[in-house]
Amino acid sequence: MGTGSSAWEIASVFVGGLATLAIFSFLIKENGFYRFFEHLFIGIAAGLGPMLVVRDFLWPNIVEPMLGFSVRTYPDGTPVVPYQPLYLLYLIPMGFGCLYYFIYSKRHAWLAKIVIGFTLGTSGALAIRGFFSEAIPQVASSFKPLIVFEDGAFSIFASFNNLLFVLTLLLVLNYFLFTFGREGSAQGKIAPLGRPLLMVCFGAFFGSTVMARLALLVERVQFIVRDWVAAVGTIVGFG
């Protein structure tokens, strides 16, 4: 906290510290203080989400041009960009989307299923596209050269790395392959080799996750010790 900090900044740090302590109080046991701030967090998140959708998407892209609010005219009355009546077509998806609200009617709830189905269908098609655009480049980049030459000389380290990469990829993929009968087949016999490699991967994941969260924990503790204590000091008159 700087000496010239405004009242707003001090209040912000003070409440932020209080919220952090409330969340950490869960480490002792579940309590009302924690529950209050947890619900407050959910409330703020629930308010932020819809407001961001309306402010950043619905209003500028749909409602504003549809109602003609984005139409600007020069001082002599000629339009900068004329009104586009085609924007009124957005009333169709809007009306269709309103079918969601039939979910509250026992008699007409099936109408809500139409729009839910439509959204699921859209998500399904987008997922198909997403898979191919994401997986195909990954498959292509997995075909690494097993013998690598660097500056005209054979590189044992790079070759070993590529060999290990390809072997790990194939063994782990094979471990998850249950389509054909495994018993007695060569595929079934080499399947257990994928497990230790998977364990190395899970261990690395675990280490990365813990470190990321601990880094944040350290930042929180620093915030409490430095900023929050200073803010409290300012409030009670020691700052």
Add this chain to the structure above:
Amino acid sequence: MVATQSGDTRARVIRFFTFLGGIYFFVYFVLPEPLVEELGMKAHHEQISNGFIVVGSMAIGLGLFNLVRTHGARCVFARPGWMNSLSLLLGLFVTVGVMSLQWIHSMKSSGEVQDVQMIGEFASKIGDDARGKSGIVDPSTGVVLREYASQKLGKIALHIAGDQEIVADVAHEVLRKDLASRIEDLRKDEWYLGTSSDLSALTLFTQKSNELASSYSVLMQAEASQATIQRLYNFLYDGLFNQLGSAMFALLGVYIAAAAYRAFRVRTLESALMMTAAVVVMLGQISFGKEIYEEMPAIRQWLLEVPNSAAFRAIRLGAGIAGLMLAIRMWLSIESTSFSSEKK
């Protein structure tokens, strides 16, 4: 019997709309790009995609309504946990209220900036029109421009005077002085005064007007950042939301570590490998790891880039294929039994 028939029809309608929902994006993906362009799909893709998002975004009220209904009832009837529900609703309504006010405020500011930008835009348009008519500027539109510019300059001058009484810091003072000098400069401009009406004078006026609009925009942004509603928004977002989010995330870190300490036992070669990988990654990320063994960060890097990356790619590919199957089943309504028939 009649009810069953109507149920089947409904199920068919739902299946049809489910298929319809995916057909556009599927066709757009599978068709070759030249054909997509020829059919006009590429030109209107953004607008069409927005239409799909609009359908989904209509559901936002559903979530809000459910939250208010559930937690509102708990508050009204003072059921157990009503204080928590109250804090949730408080957070919700205060956020919606503050964001709405901040949005209105920013729209008003940007509207005022756009009005000032219009001086330059209109001057530029008059210049373009004149170039199309062998360099002759229409005198009547010139008068309209001068009147408009005069009106807006007066408004900015008034704004600066009013602003001086509200915000009195050094940074604002510099911006205000800069803007005032630009207003004075524009008021002495030959085109503005009507002493010259040729295209070169108009071009100079356009340039000065654009610079004035940029200065005004900077001042308005500086004012917006000092506005009470913006501070209130920062207080909610940075002071509460971000802090609570970080604290929750950090809290989970403690629980992950504690759970691993309690439940994880090294009894097999595989569990030993897992623990070794985790320890190497953790030690490799901190300076203490380098104290133990100089090459620890390099080993960590190798572990993440070679075996971990390969195994993770295999997991992702496997999960991706499963996701692809699920997506196809969803799109073709094979997956959801609740949609297939009303009888179930």
